[in-house]
Amino acid sequence: MIERYMLPEMGRVWSEAHRYELWCQVETLVLEAHARAGTVPADSVPPVRAAPPPTPEAVAAIEAVTGHDVIAFLSAWADNTVPRQAAAYVHFGMTSSDLLDTALALQLTEATDLLMARCAALTAALREHALAHRGTLRVGRTHGIHAEPDVWGHRVADFAFAMARCRDRLVRARAGIAVGKLSGPVGTYSNIDPAVESQVLAELGLWPADVATQVVMRDGIAEWACVLALIASVCEAVALEVRLGQQTEIAELAEPFGQGQKGSSAMPHKRNPVRSERIAGLARVVRAQVVPVMEGIPLWHERDISHSSTERVALPDAAIAADFLLEQTTGLVAGLQVDAARMRANLDATHGLIYTSAVLLELVAAGTSREEAYAIVQAAATDTHESGTPFRETLRKRAAERGQPLDEARLDEAFRPERYVERLGDVFERLEQLT
Amino acid sequence: MSALRHVYSGKVRELYETDDGVLLLVATDRISAFDHVLETEIPDKGKILTQLSLWWFDRLADVVPNHLVDAPVPAEFAGRAMACRRLAMVPVECVARGYLAGSALADYRRGGSVCGVTLPPGLTEGDRLPRPVFTPATKAPRGEHDQNIPASVVAERAGADVAAELERITLAVYRAGAELAERRGIIVADTKIELGFDSDGTLRLADEVLTPDSSRFWPADQWAPGRSQRSLDKQYVRDWLTSPEAGWDRNGPEPPPPLPQPVVEQTRLTYVRAYASITGLTWG
Numbered sequence: 272m273i274e275r276y277m278l279p280e281m282g283r284v285w286s287e288a289h290r291y292e293l294w295c296q297v298e299t300l301v302l303e304a305h306a307r308a309g310t311v312p313a314d315s316v317p318p319v320r321a322a323p324p325p326t327p328e329a330v331a332a333i334e335a336v337t338g339h340d341v342i343a344f345l346s347a348w349a350d351n352t353v354p355r356q357a358a359a360y361v362h363f364g365m366t367s368s369d370l371l372d373t374a375l376a377l378q379l380t381e382a383t384d385l386l387m388a389r390c391a392a393l394t395a396a397l398r399e400h401a402l403a404h405r406g407t408l409r410v411g412r413t414h415g416i417h418a419e420p421d422v423w424g425h426r427v428a429d430f431a432f433a434m435a436r437c438r439d440r441l442v443r444a445r446a447g448i449a450v451g452k453l454s455g456p457v458g459t460y461s462n463i464d465p466a467v468e469s470q471v472l473a474e475l476g477l478w479p480a481d482v483a484t485q486v487v488m489r490d491g492i493a494e495w496a497c498v499l500a501l502i503a504s505v506c507e508a509v510a511l512e513v514r515l516g517q518q519t520e521i522a523e524l525a526e527p528f529g530q531g532q533k534g535s536s537a538m539p540h541k542r543n544p545v546r547s548e549r550i551a552g553l554a555r556v557v558r559a560q561v562v563p564v565m566e567g568i569p570l571w572h573e574r575d576i577s578h579s580s581t582e583r584v585a586l587p588d589a590a591i592a593a594d595f596l597l598e599q600t601t602g603l604v605a606g607l608q609v610d611a612a613r614m615r616a617n618l619d620a621t622h623g624l625i626y627t628s629a630v631l632l633e634l635v636a637a638g639t640s641r642e643e644a645y646a647i648v649q650a651a652a653t654d655t656h657e658s659g660t661p662f663r664e665t666l667r668k669r670a671a672e673r674g675q676p677l678d679e680a681r682l683d684e685a686f687r688p689e690r691y692v693e694r695l696g697d698v699f700e701r702l703e704q705l706t
Numbered sequence: 707m708s709a710l711r712h713v714y715s716g717k718v719r720e721l722y723e724t725d726d727g728v729l730l731l732v733a734t735d736r737i738s739a740f741d742h743v744l745e746t747e748i749p750d751k752g753k754i755l756t757q758l759s760l761w762w763f764d765r766l767a768d769v770v771p772n773h774l775v776d777a778p779v780p781a782e783f784a785g786r787a788m789a790c791r792r793l794a795m796v797p798v799e800c801v802a803r804g805y806l807a808g809s810a811l812a813d814y815r816r817g818g819s820v821c822g823v824t825l826p827p828g829l830t831e832g833d834r835l836p837r838p839v840f841t842p843a844t845k846a847p848r849g850e851h852d853q854n855i856p857a858s859v860v861a862e863r864a865g866a867d868v869a870a871e872l873e874r875i876t877l878a879v880y881r882a883g884a885e886l887a888e889r890r891g892i893i894v895a896d897t898k899i900e901l902g903f904d905s906d907g908t909l910r911l912a913d914e915v916l917t918p919d920s921s922r923f924w925p926a927d928q929w930a931p932g933r934s935q936r937s938l939d940k941q942y943v944r945d946w947l948t949s950p951e952a953g954w955d956r957n958g959p960e961p962p963p964p965l966p967q968p969v970v971e972q973t974r975l976t977y978v979r980a981y982a983s984i985t986g987l988t989w990g
Binding site for chain 1: 885888889890891925926927971975976978979981982983984985986987988989990
């Protein structure tokens, strides 16, 4: 991932230097477990434990010759070990993927813990914004067309619960990726005692894979990638709502616009929803990682290495972009400008047509047949569409033509926008409970 | 280092006092099951529970002050002792529950409520409660079981203000702990904390906190209401003691037999994994 979209903590999780730290940690614990069991000399442990992890540059220099990253790492680390021969027992009984998959599980859990905190922060921001706007009337739109009165907080509540579900999914997905293996070249424990695996993985806070080949089956990682794609998509849903709401003709919402910020090089008046568009763009990047990662599930026999190159790109990119998206979306929500007056004005843009459903029910309740009531309301609505005359007036005219009396007091109620959102109390009560 | 005076032996812990009036709470590797202290010890258990408690005390510092003081720990107890101030302990077991299990399940089955808190009908063993509840209990003498009591009884005994504070702190500790642990794949079904007043009258968290011995930890991915849950602590010990292999009658007069090595090792790993999973730190 390019640095532009990388936040420091998540960047560190996926850095080469950190990867080698984790490799050293795993190898050291395995060596200690062997030493406890008597399979390797106990005096090999202290020098290895004291040896600093090799630098990425040192590993790269050796890898240029060996063409094998783990062998290069082991050589470079041995160069840091005093005496060097103490490193002879490092990696004892292991295959490269024992190290790679176990360390990858640690990186994935670290990344997940950061993402969970960000999901929680975004959920909290959405919840707070929704509760603050539980009474802010705005029109509900379907197909982009005005439908019925609603409140802005209701729309945001939908996002808040969606993000809370994403966070819960991430908790479940974490269990699927907190899995390592130390079972040798084809997972048969040919040269390593299963007790070493259970000890070391417990010390790392991981679970041993129930079964493994040379690698851990990629279904857990693929599920994790799917959850990240869902997170990204929910972020994009928030951003999309802002982009639509910031269109000049609608003008109900506006992204935070910083002091000194510029919208356009040519048009000084512009305030563009660039943050939301960035969110939309990066959500595509996260979703795009799902299929390649999933394709790491079918591998040749006990494994081939086709998944490896994919994952080197896809997993950090998915995690780093999702992390950035969550941070950007949280900032978007926290600083979102809501024009309540404009929302109220837009509510009247159709001259009362958004009240047709309630008027229809009023006429039926007053004893008119549904067919007759529908004909009156539709005819009046068409008049309003064509002439811009308020719906209440065209309704009176059309009803009078058909000899249909109207109860003006009840129509007052049908034309009162607050009436449409009175039953949202339970939704907001559930939102208040959302933690 | 001043001289140590042995003050008290608990089931699995020892309490000492220095000449300076500092208490040393030392966790042993002893393990108890079915109200017996077993003759076999679990290596590292004392250290793991102490380190986990210390980690939580630090995490919970914003929620409630604790009993720790900055004082040296003798080398023989390194890693498994906490230097603490003396507190006037509140004579109530402060329990918070987020799930239905143990004595709460028994109470619920009898009368639909726990400690005076009415729960929704139709709950089954291991179900998540609508919200965490405070279920205090009396501190029973050693060898007897604690009795659940309504919060109103706590208010009568300790005063309404203190009772409210106990409830607030207990639920806050539970919530903070359960939320963090759940993210790491562990359900904290319930937890028991100990609180006491210091000389300034401040309530402080004491003893151990959010450990497998003071709480029910369940692996979240194996949680399935309607049966007894696998727990991340003494499950291997309980399973083995009740297996035909152990040949032990838990209702009989005999003490439990010694644990075989695989059971000891699996149990140790369970504690290690709980520590590493919750803290995100490597054990060892």
